[in-house]
Amino acid sequence: MESPKRKPGCPLQLVTLNMDAKKCEVNEDALGRLEKRLKEMGAKMVAIVSVMGAFRTGKSFLLDLFLRFLKWEADHPEEAAAARSESQPARGGNEDFPLPAWITTAGANIEGASEDDEGFRFKGGMDACTEGIWVWSEPFLRQLNGQEVAVLLMDTQGAWDSNMTKEQSATVFGLTAVLSSKQIYNINMQIQEDKVENLAYFMRFAQAELNKAASEMEREGKPLSREEIDRPFQSLDFLVRDWRHFRDDWTVEQCMEQMQQHLSRHVNPQKMVENSTAEALHAMFKRLQCFCLPHPGLIIEKDTWTGKVADINRDFIRFMDLYVRDVFTTGLSTKNILGSELSTMSFPHVLRNFVDAFHDAAPAAMSFTQAMTNCTVLLAKEAAMKSFIKKMDEEASRNPRGMKPEEFTSISRTVTQQVEDDYKSMTIFGSDDTRKDTWTEICKNLDNLRQRYEEDNARRLEKALVAFANISLIGLALFLLDRISDWTCDWWSQTCTDLSKLMLLAYVLIFGYVGVQAYLALHDRGRVAAAMAGGELWKEMVRLMGLYGELLQEMELKEVPGWLKEQALNLYNQATGGAASSDSKNKKD
Amino acid sequence: MESPKRKPGCPLQLVTLNMDAKKCEVNEDALGRLEKRLKEMGAKMVAIVSVMGAFRTGKSFLLDLFLRFLKWEADHPEEAAAARSESQPARGGNEDFPLPAWITTAGANIEGASEDDEGFRFKGGMDACTEGIWVWSEPFLRQLNGQEVAVLLMDTQGAWDSNMTKEQSATVFGLTAVLSSKQIYNINMQIQEDKVENLAYFMRFAQAELNKAASEMEREGKPLSREEIDRPFQSLDFLVRDWRHFRDDWTVEQCMEQMQQHLSRHVNPQKMVENSTAEALHAMFKRLQCFCLPHPGLIIEKDTWTGKVADINRDFIRFMDLYVRDVFTTGLSTKNILGSELSTMSFPHVLRNFVDAFHDAAPAAMSFTQAMTNCTVLLAKEAAMKSFIKKMDEEASRNPRGMKPEEFTSISRTVTQQVEDDYKSMTIFGSDDTRKDTWTEICKNLDNLRQRYEEDNARRLEKALVAFANISLIGLALFLLDRISDWTCDWWSQTCTDLSKLMLLAYVLIFGYVGVQAYLALHDRGRVAAAMAGGELWKEMVRLMGLYGELLQEMELKEVPGWLKEQALNLYNQATGGAASSDSKNKKD
Incomplete structure (x- = not known):
């Protein structure tokens, strides 16, 4: 039985990829439709829950379960309230976890497995389904801190697939970060430093955009507090899938304890050898959590799985039930961007603005090796120039009345040779060509500098x-x-x-x-x-x-x-x- | 029955982490022991097979299976030759894959699960076991292209755990790349762009070191061919673990076909949107492959698993059997570094040299976000300086006889203002502080430049x-x-x-x-x-x-x-x- 308030809904593609222009675009049709629904619902504020992570790691499957939960709570408010206080059989005992009402009421099969629009489409197969940014067309009205808020569910394209340009990745994931009240970073097996760093990269990108917007606002006379600028994002969950380390005989509390340990081992600056990235994440987010879900069973992964709820591992459902309640009840707040709450009115405007802003900033997006190559090249250039200037200054101060032209030529040649020797022992990423091109560029710069020193020297000679x-x-x-x-x-x-x-x-x-x-x-x-x-x-x-x-x-x-x-x-x-x-x-x- | 030639062997830690000095060190005891064994064996050339990848993704488990295979082939040469031509039941039929002799002969339990030194230690648990670089103390004598070669098995510390500094990561993984004839990159689930890029990062690092060594050799009059410099590494396998996409009814050939597709989707420059990293990998390695292994069964992952061979999924063993033969028979060649084959004599020397070289280069190692921050900061600095110089040069050429001092001051102020405005719209990674610090540094540089322009202007005035x-x-x-x-x-x-x-x-x-x-x-x-x-x-x-x-x-x-x-x-x-x-x-x- 559906409540009269709620329409069934379908996934809407809010942001699309334009591969020719290497950019992302707002799908105005979809945004218009969502805007209309937001107005009809009457809620003033918006909260957005988004899921991001690598491609084909079960993000859409997760969102389909979220949808079941949200729909059920919207349709059965009394039962939902009752379910909250219901006690469950303890973990580690012999009793199986019973299937909760929210997961069974909507039918025996999870929606996304079929081709209709009933859920976010997921498949067990090899092709990623989600492209750009999607949102569920029907916001869910929920009470957060006594306020009626429209909750939006957002699905983002799988990261690190090969079909997005760097510009588009930066836009899709940056936008997700800017718009979400709660961002769920879906990862497989365990938190790893590379995953944390890849996430931090996109967050940094989004932060750079927010910084620019903030300095724009300051110029217009709307100063922001340091807190708003330095800690621009709200809540981040590391959601670890296929977690292997819950012992069968542990209670839920022991499992929770292990999740905490796992988070702190990999994202606690005090416990890490290299902590700059972890520190940055802690500085950017108001709330940082970790939740681990055990493997839902190997059968779920097969192409042939039809979405049958009964096939899902009960321990997975136990933790899923805990998680879904945390996400939508205790862990959610309204979206806040740069000091002001995102309202149903301002949401479309903000979305359009940031899509544009990210597009403009996108050329700065680059891959790790590109960044390292650029970085080492730029550093080598800087070092070579500085060393040349230092050495020539020393020579010049040794000859305050100037050197004879032929002496100057021989000294500048020696110094250039020294700089080249230093350059050869510098680490430059990239092929031998990069190395040679960089040296050619340095030579050009050194020539300019040498000319200046030659002029200075001539002037000094004149001042004998x-x-x-x-x-x-x-x-x-x-x-x-x-x-x-x-x-x-x-x-x-x-x-x-x-x-x-x-x-x-x-x-x-x-x-x-x-x-x-x-x-x-x-x-x-x-x-x-x-x-x-x-x-x-x-x-x-x-x-x-x-x-x-x-x-x-x-x-x-x-x-x-x-x-x-x-x-x-x-x-x-x-x-x-x-x-x-x-x-x-x-x-x- | 063991062959008289072969001693049992144990894992030796060749490279250790020194956490105080943030560096890696050669374990001279272990190296001496290995050197002695290499001499005793009498083989001239060395081939090294190494496994790298994230922590706790089953690298040591894989190596233990490799060990079983190598030991069995060494002890039973006739049976090994016979096994090569044996036919197996086709995949997709009803017949189970029989356990091959190499996996059963050495006992019912895989070695590494226990605490003795019989194998590379692995555990299903949460603590990573391998630290630094390990090697199996007993080289295996094998015939490669008619030559008797000593094959070394190498295990490297799990990447992206939080207990290594960037310097140490660069050394451990760079060294692995430099030393391996065949490098197996062990990854979970699927090839992803972030994983490819993280790998390429370490390869770039190793390449930079080899480039330096090559230019050293050139200076000493031993020029190398471009091919040796630009394609410094030999063979790379992406080994995908827990692969989900083999259908039960497929033949082995169909599965192999799918592996090929998977590789080309993610590492083929022609099929990718952003292909610079893939191109770089193809340019660096002589041979690039992908092999997928299905899930060995959820029971293997439990802390309580004792290493029982019978528990391992048969489909996993089928593909493992195929893979192990490929690695040690068809896919292996002697190690070649910068144009010369690595011999049993030169191996210790090369190892020591590169540990030192990587340590010296290590300060250049940085995280993705650090690299991006540095990169954007350096680029912003360069852009600001260039724009200032361009604008001031324009002003100067507009006033060839010089400007009055007060005019100069007002113009330089305007130009600085313009540069600051441009700077504000630049993308800078990092916090608001980074942004401000960068601007302060730029201001310092601009002051120097301004002084130079002021002097030039004064000189121009004098030349009225x-x-x-x-x-x-x-x-x-x-x-x-x-x-x-x-x-x-x-x-x-x-x-x-x-x-x-x-x-x-x-x-x-x-x-x-x-x-x-x-x-x-x-x-x-x-x-x-x-x-x-x-x-x-x-x-x-x-x-x-x-x-x-x-x-x-x-x-x-x-x-x-x-x-x-x-x-x-x-x-x-x-x-x-x-x-x-x-x-x-x-x-x-």
């Missing part, structure tokens, strides 16, 4: 005389003073004449000194280099004059005597070992 | 007058000529006086023009800038003078009239539209 700018300025000043005194006082003052002679001696010495230095520095580089260096010396002198001029302007002229006195006092203090300053301090006291 | 160097040179020359004529001929020649006046006019005009330009360019930048620009102008003039001087020296002075004539002819030709040149051509005809 710049260090003499101060002393030349003094010489120039003395020369000018001498000229002035020739005209103004030499003809009447003996002091002036004497000073004049002194100055003459000083500036002749200075110019002689600078001249000799210039000759030493430049005699083997030709006249042009000498003239260029002269030009640079002139520029430096002009710059210094400007500087001193500004300095003088800044100090009021009146302050000059005070400043001079201060300098003299400092000198005196230095000479007497600070006795004067301590004296003045004492006086103040 | 450099464009006038040529015309100033002419002015200077005219001025000098005028002076010379003042002293030499103005007092006796009217022509000289007239020319002098003309030159005076010309150089006054020139200096006036340059002066106005200088004023326009520099009037709002102060006297210092003007003097600096004067210095640069001087330098450029000197440079040009040097250049012209060299040019003149290069041309013999005698050539000058000829050169002038040529230039004049060119001018004439241009004026007459090439008529002269065609005339001269006609004359030649």
